[in-house]
Amino acid sequence: MTIQGYQFDKIKVTPESDAALYSYLAQNSDNKVIKGATATASGLNIYVSTGKALVQGRLIEITQQHQLSAQSNTTGYVVITVDLTQSNTATGTPGTSSYIAVNNQLKMELVETLTQQDLNSGGLIYTFPLYSYTSTGTSVALTKIDKSFFKKMETATIDLGWGMSVVLTKKDGVVSANGTTTPSSNAGSTGSFNLGVKVPEVFRPINSGILMARGNNAQWANYIVNSDGSVTMATGAMNTGYTFYVSGSWVVE
The missing domain is CATH 2.60.40.1830 (Phage tail base-plate Siphoviridae RBP, head domain)
Structure with a gap:
């Protein structure tokens, strides 16, 4: 067929088509933290709280506090990385309680530079920045990236x-x-x-x-x-x- 619809009976809806739809509907609210995901630092450790974000039309949830360790005397970003070059894995039977999926396409990490490809137009990697950071030999200074956080009216x-x-x-x-x-x-x-x-x-x-x-x-x-x-x-x-x-x-x- 030369035309396809996704919200129709018996049609397979792929994650890619769902993400493209949500990204379009979200518009200026895409690539935004919806709730939480605030960071604090202690020594060279960075702690990111629980929260939710919409990244390239994909809903992401941080379900427990995340700890990252910065190298001394470096600069970079605290990011959520979507990496579609990776393959997800699963065990068990879909539709039953034994089914467990492992998302290898998603992680939180520290990066020196941002890679921001359009995942809904053939891109494969998108690093969504929460904070920038600068470290010394013993501590980390964090700067919140305001445009990444949704601001309520x-x-x-x-x-x-x-x-x-x-x-x-x-x-x-x-x-x-x-x-x-x-x-x-x-x-x-x-x-x-x-x-x-x-x-x-x-x-x-x-x-x-x-x-x-x-x-x-x-x-x-x-x-x-x-x-x-x-x-x-x-x-x-x-x-x-x-x-x-x-x-x-x-x-x-």
Whole structure:
């Protein structure tokens, strides 16, 4: 046949076709740690916790803490390696409790350089980095590779006073702020005025962020979100009876 489908009755679904499907559906969430897989170091030993990851459309689970030993005075990466040049083995009868499969195509290791072939387009080896590391004669320093870890979307609502509120959404290290509100009382500032409210820590900018409140009566106000979470009304004026649209964004990590 010149056309094949996989999610059909009596059709053999191969691991390759499954992985290609999951990789496509995952898109930006492919090659990501879903849960756990954090690392710590003691001496020249590196310990990776239990966790789950999606690598090239393949679901991988670390079922118990994994220990790796670094050579002294080296640099490299803590990786999950998918190596399709290897052959898996099995014992027992499929479909019974005696069946045990051994996955020789998967391991966790330390490598000096990354090999990242597209496994869904004929590639055979993909090293998925969790951390980079640098070792001395007696210890290891670890650096988490942030882009390899899935970042959940987080939200919070803060009150700017005078009946004004805004919803903060954090994703991939950036906070977006949006809100549509009507002030419950008049407010204005010709200089810096601290509102006495605090943005939750996970939403605080590295340096500072700006919120702009624009009214449908051409009024406006600027708010400054400081790195310590405090919020300052910098300039502007707002009156009751008008709708204000609050927006802004800033980097948090």
